[in-house]
Amino acid sequence: MRSKIVLECATGISNSEVSRRLRVSLPTVGKWRSRFIDKRLDGLVDEPRPGRPATIGVDQVEQVIVDTLESTPANATHWSRASMAEKSGLSKSTVGRIWKAFGLKPHLEEGFKLSTDPLFTEKVYDIVGLYVNPLESAVVLSVDEKSQVQALQRSQPTLPMMPGTPERRAPDYVRHGTTSLFAALNVADGTVISSIHRRHRAVEFKKFLAKIDKTVPEHLDVHVICDNYATHKHPRFHMHFTPTYSSWINQVERLFAEVAWELLQRSDHRSVQALEKDLRNWVKALNEDPQQFIWTKTAEEILASIARYLKRINGAGH
Structure with missing residues (x-):
């Protein structure tokens, strides 16, 4: 730095x-x-610096880093502070400080899947262009479905939060069925057109597009950002498909993350009907005070970031 x-x-x-x-x-x-x-x-x-000179040499620190990145313990999938301390001869606290200094967290993992879409670059430019350069006489909708939303009833009543004690919920529950939330997020103002269907086939998606057609004023073209399963044809609709394995580029996924955090994560519903009512009320409240999601990354910045990541993992021997 x-x-x-x-x-x-x-x-x-x-x-x-x-x-x-x-x-x-x-x-x-x-x-x-x-x-x-x-x-x-x-x-x-x-x-x-004042004080006692460091007793841990650079070579020892380097060896801990190399072992952490390039090997695993004999009978485990990843290093712990205890196992690395045993291998290196250092204390567990020292191993912890070394890992913290170099940003290493062997106990954590994240999932990822790189897109194999041959038109990945073109699609990124197309979709990001819609986000950062608003169209005239048109509305841009980020469309997808949140399928298999479960109506879950906790096995015991939830204990309310009290001073010094968080809310407590039973870990097990009874399933009362599922529903699907179809949503079209207006990227210009954050408003949402939604439908709820018990099933999520192509026919339900077609019905949802018909609802969009009726809702959006007739003088506006409709640009729809969605994944490739949407094959519906309509004179007003201009379809923009996201690259494979790239749902992160579809802004409606941010909306689904919000509804999961605010409503579904701690939900307690005794029927699918009760769940659907809460979903409708959540969308209604959102539309009364919509918040636009601001897209900040250009297509060039996204592609450059992916290129740097590929260079890193290729350099690591993967």
């Missing part, structure tokens, strides 16, 4: 602009710029 600060300053831009670009504080930029001017490269080195 110190080197990046100096290199950015060398382009002639101001300290505040360097601070904005690198997302570091203005005093930090000023400090390392001044130290480099005064002492050149020596100014970027840490000054000697």
Whole structure:
């Protein structure tokens, strides 16, 4: 980071602009710029600190990092602080500090799946263009369905939150059936057109598109962002398909995350009808005070980020 600060300053831009670009504080930029001017490269080195010298060598730290990234324990899928401490001869707390310093969390994992769509780049440019360059005389709708929403009844009554005690819910529940929420998010203003169907076949999706057609004023074209299963043809509809395995680019997924967090995660419904009523009320309340999701990434930034990630994982031998 110190080197990046100096290199950015060398382009002639101001300290505040360097601070904005690198997302570091203005005093930090000023400090390392001044130290480099005064002492050149020596100014970027840490000054000697008081106290007992470090007893853990750089080679030991490096070995912990290498072992963490490139190996696994004999009888486990990932390292723990205890197993790494046993292998390295360091204490568990020292292993923990090394992992924290280098941003390593062996106990965590995240799922991912890279798109194999041959038209990935074209589709990204197409959809992001709709987000950042609004169309005239047209409405852009981000469309999808949240299928298999379960009506779950907790096996015991929920205990309310009290001072010093969080809300407590029974971990088991009774299933009372499922429903599906179809939603079309207007990317310009955050309003939602929705329908609820017990089934989620192509025929239900076609009915939902017919509802969109009736709801959107006739003088407007309709641009629909959706996945490839939507094959409905309509003179007003311009279909824009998301790349395979790329639901993250469809803004309506953000809406589904909101309804899951605000309504479904702690839901307690004794029937599908009760669940559907709450879903309708949730959408109604949202439309009374809609909030637009602001898309900030350009297509170029998205593609560059993916390229950097591919370079990283290829460099790691995957």
